[in-house]
Amino acid sequence: MSSETVKPRIHSAAWRISCWATVAFAFGTLLVFVFLHRFVASDIQRRSDVWLSGEVETLGDVAERTPKGALYDRVVSEVAELAEREVSNRRATEKVPSNSVFFLQAGSDGSLTLWVGAGDGEPYLRAIQKTRILPDLPTDLHVGGIAVPFRVVSIALEDGSHVYLGLSEKDELRVLNRLRLRFFLLWLLLVLLGFGIVFFTTRRMLGHVREITEAASRIGHSDLTARVPTTRRNDEVGQLAFTLNVMLDRIESSMHQLHTITDSLAHDLRSPLTAIRGKLEMSLRYMADEEHADPIVAAIEELDRLTDFLNKSLDVAEARADALRISRSEIALNELLKTMIDLYEPSMSEKGITIGLRCEGEVKVLADAALLHRMIANLLDNELKHLPHACQVTISVRQEDDHASLTLEDNGPGFDPSVLQNVFERRVKGRNSDGHGLGLAFVDAVARAHGGAAKAANREDGGARIVITLPLTAGDFAGQADPIAHQIGTAA
Amino acid sequence: MRLLLVEDEIDIQSFLRRSLEEAGYEVGIAADGKTAQQLAVDGAFDILVVDLGLPDMDGIDLILKLRQRGVRAPVLILSARRSVDDRVRGLEQGGDDYLTKPFALAELLARLRNLFKRNSPSPAEATKLRVLDLELDLLRREATRAGRTLQLTQQEFVLLEYLCRNAGRVVTRSMILDQVWGIRIQTDTNVVDVHIYRLRGKVDGAGQQPLIRTMRGVGYVLRDR
Numbered sequence: 001m002s003s004e005t006v007k008p009r010i011h012s013a014a015w016r017i018s019c020w021a022t023v024a025f026a027f028g029t030l031l032v033f034v035f036l037h038r039f040v041a042s043d044i045q046r047r048s049d050v051w052l053s054g055e056v057e058t059l060g061d062v063a064e065r066t067p068k069g070a071l072y073d074r075v076v077s078e079v080a081e082l083a084e085r086e087v088s089n090r091r092a093t094e095k096v097p098s099n100s101v102f103f104l105q106a107g108s109d110g111s112l113t114l115w116v117g118a119g120d121g122e123p124y125l126r127a128i129q130k131t132r133i134l135p136d137l138p139t140d141l142h143v144g145g146i147a148v149p150f151r152v153v154s155i156a157l158e159d160g161s162h163v164y165l166g167l168s169e170k171d172e173l174r175v176l177n178r179l180r181l182r183f184f185l186l187w188l189l190l191v192l193l194g195f196g197i198v199f200f201t202t203r204r205m206l207g208h209v210r211e212i213t214e215a216a217s218r219i220g221h222s223d224l225t226a227r228v229p230t231t232r233r234n235d236e237v238g239q240l241a242f243t244l245n246v247m248l249d250r251i252e253s254s255m256h257q258l259h260t261i262t263d264s265l266a267h268d269l270r271s272p273l274t275a276i277r278g279k280l281e282m283s284l285r286y287m288a289d290e291e292h293a294d295p296i297v298a299a300i301e302e303l304d305r306l307t308d309f310l311n312k313s314l315d316v317a318e319a320r321a322d323a324l325r326i327s328r329s330e331i332a333l334n335e336l337l338k339t340m341i342d343l344y345e346p347s348m349s350e351k352g353i354t355i356g357l358r359c360e361g362e363v364k365v366l367a368d369a370a371l372l373h374r375m376i377a378n379l380l381d382n383e384l385k386h387l388p389h390a391c392q393v394t395i396s397v398r399q400e401d402d403h404a405s406l407t408l409e410d411n412g413p414g415f416d417p418s419v420l421q422n423v424f425e426r427r428v429k430g431r432n433s434d435g436h437g438l439g440l441a442f443v444d445a446v447a448r449a450h451g452g453a454a455k456a457a458n459r460e461d462g463g464a465r466i467v468i469t470l471p472l473t474a475g476d477f478a479g480q481a482d483p484i485a486h487q488i489g490t491a492a
Numbered sequence: 493m494r495l496l497l498v499e500d501e502i503d504i505q506s507f508l509r510r511s512l513e514e515a516g517y518e519v520g521i522a523a524d525g526k527t528a529q530q531l532a533v534d535g536a537f538d539i540l541v542v543d544l545g546l547p548d549m550d551g552i553d554l555i556l557k558l559r560q561r562g563v564r565a566p567v568l569i570l571s572a573r574r575s576v577d578d579r580v581r582g583l584e585q586g587g588d589d590y591l592t593k594p595f596a597l598a599e600l601l602a603r604l605r606n607l608f609k610r611n612s613p614s615p616a617e618a619t620k621l622r623v624l625d626l627e628l629d630l631l632r633r634e635a636t637r638a639g640r641t642l643q644l645t646q647q648e649f650v651l652l653e654y655l656c657r658n659a660g661r662v663v664t665r666s667m668i669l670d671q672v673w674g675i676r677i678q679t680d681t682n683v684v685d686v687h688i689y690r691l692r693g694k695v696d697g698a699g700q701q702p703l704i705r706t707m708r709g710v711g712y713v714l715r716d717r
Contacts, residue, residue, distance in 0.1 A: 263573055267545055270572040274594035275503035281597045282507050284709060285514075297709030307594055308678040342647060343673050346686040370676055377677040384681045 014206050018199035026191045033183045040179060044172050045151075049138040052153040056165040059103060060155040063114075063163055073114060076103070080116040080165075100168040102150070104128065108160030117166075128152065128164055141166060148173060208237045216244060224252045258321055262314045269310055277303050312438040319445030326368040326449055333397050333404055333470075334359040336372060341395065344380045352389040355380075358396035363404045365470050367450050375446040378439040379408055379466065387412040391463075399472070403452065406468040414458035423456045443468065493608070496520045496537040498528040498554070499570070500547050504593075508541070511597050517604075525549035532563050539608055540567040541600075544580075552579045555588070566607040568600070587611060598662040598711055605661075623659040623716050626695065626703060628652065637695055637703075647672075648691050655704065655714040664711035688712055 059079060066075045080103035102117030104124055115121030127143045133154045141152040150166035157163060208231060215228040227248060230241045280300050287293040318324045334357070341357050348355045383393050391412045398405055415423055424444035440456070443466070447454040452470040459465050495517040499505045505521060512519050520535060522528035525548045532540065540558075544551035555567050569580060569590035580590050587610060589603050621628040625638040633649055635642040644652065651672050655663065665684040669675050688704060696702045705713050 267572040270593040271501050271504065271545075274572070275501065275507065277594045278504065278507035278511070278597060281710065282511060293708060300709040303594070304678070305680055308680065311678065339673060339675070343669075343675065343687075344683055346690055347681060347683045350686050373675045374677050377675070377679055381679055381681045384683075 014199055014203040017202045018195050021198045022191060022195040025194045029187055029190055033187055041176055048151060048167060048172060052138055052151060052165055052167055056153040056155050059165055060157060060163050064157055076114055077116045100170060102166045104164040106162045113161060205237060212241050224255055262318060266314060273303060273307055312442050316438060316441045316445045319449045324449035326371060328366045328368055331365055331367050331369050333363040333365055337395055337397060340376045347384055353387050353391050353393060355393040360398055363397050363399045365404050366473050367470060371446045375443050378443050382439050383410060403469045403471045408466045411463040414462060414464045424454060494518045494537045496532055496540045498522045499543040515601050525554045528554060532558050533561055537565050539604060540565050542567055543570045545572055566611045568603055568607055596664040598664050599667050602667055621656045623656050623714060628656055642694050651687060651691055659714045660716035662707050662711050662713045
């Protein structure tokens, strides 16, 4: 279950990484293309300018040498048309050039003396007069009614007239447009390819990380002998797995040490306790006199309390270290609570306390029955000891998403505010408590050992509330796995 | 009945021997695994009590070795360890039982009786239990005392049945919790006492001899005499 909640987050990390990488890559390649484009564009411009300058000089020569007369127009027109044929950058298929070149001669008075080109020469002349065209310097000319500008070069003749040769930038623009389109398609392809490669590589890598995360979150709660999967490659992820496994080795060995210590401590204390208890029981057997038996009975009861204290301390210590040994089986929580309440109800009603169970349907958890029994016994013992007469205890159990929630509420005096913050700590107890301060610490320990949690609060309208959550299944540690996945997500 | 006690702690050994002998067992004693093997193989014991922490070997290894050598007698394992390890669970499934230290003598004796009963052919299950003038009909879930029907809840009936089956013998609070409620807990509150107190109010009518006796510091006993 948890893997399904973890997956999309890690995918989104891969997504994010590839997005950023792609943006950087796209920007870089775009810069390269822009530079190339500018280089090509200026080169084309330069070539056509060179051609224009050469042609206009020829034309100027021809115009100057040809005597003014009937033939003048024809000769110059033919030269201009010839020039038009060798326009650079022309598409081969285009046989008939249409108004891509014009030749214009303006007299010294500014009138149009000769026009070779498509259509009427007047608008061109007007445009030329509006634009300041310096001799021998190619200039852009925008003619009214024609979208594409002309590149125009002029030359002054000796008689004071000017010859203008204009070349439409149409071809040049078409070439550049084609270049741009190809650049764009190539760029798109590169970017998509780059994105794909980065995305799949990151996802693969993060997939390893996710496997490690999932394995690591399983370890410790159920099985300390398991290890995270390692890859054959000795990259960062492989190193991570290796380091985690080394860490787990150390944890396992210290856990083993803890077990050994608690076991030997338990053993060293239990043996004398057994002997003392046995001897007391034996002497009690021969004690006919009730009065003399009293201290012995009291001693046995003290011994039992001591044993209970010893067990709980060790359990709490182990649970705090995540080392409480639990053997899980499927348990109907509502049934278990009903049994416990049946057991405690008479003692409660002796004290005038009413106890009720609220549950909607069956709630099954995978848990250690013996530990749950002891946990609930601790809670109920607590109520029995501390609640004043005529109070009410309500236990409710319900299923919420992936966990069971057990709530115990009473209308007694509630927790002492001074201990409320750390009521689940060892040795923390209320001022009037005669317990050893382990009861609630044990409750918390059991909840944690199962991958759940215990919370204590005072109710708004008085009384205490303890909420215990237990995951429904053993493998479900969504509560722990999520923040880990999240951290990986944000770190990446 | 012959019982072999394998226990290395002298203190525990001595009081266990005394109380087991008082309970009618013929007790053989071994303080280590080696002696235990010799004794168990040579002498025909009906039941074994084995402490897990022996000086020369692990108690479970001893039991497994004995089983290999053909010792069939049921074993009660005494353990000072905190949790039952898987191997003990295995033995438990094989018909043996375990008890954690410290324990009440009454519980030890009750477990030994159960072990023995479990391993010997049982007579047809009785449908009625009778202790003095108290009679329990197990099929109809009815209890009568001197002809008077007792108004018992189901839980009270189970509790009374358990006391009747152990009539004349002491049962401890933790035995009652385990056998009647199926819960193994240690409580320092009076939950069991109140149940017994209520049951007693129903069983012992006015002028009748009290049947359920409190053995202070130990537990309860249902009189059979």
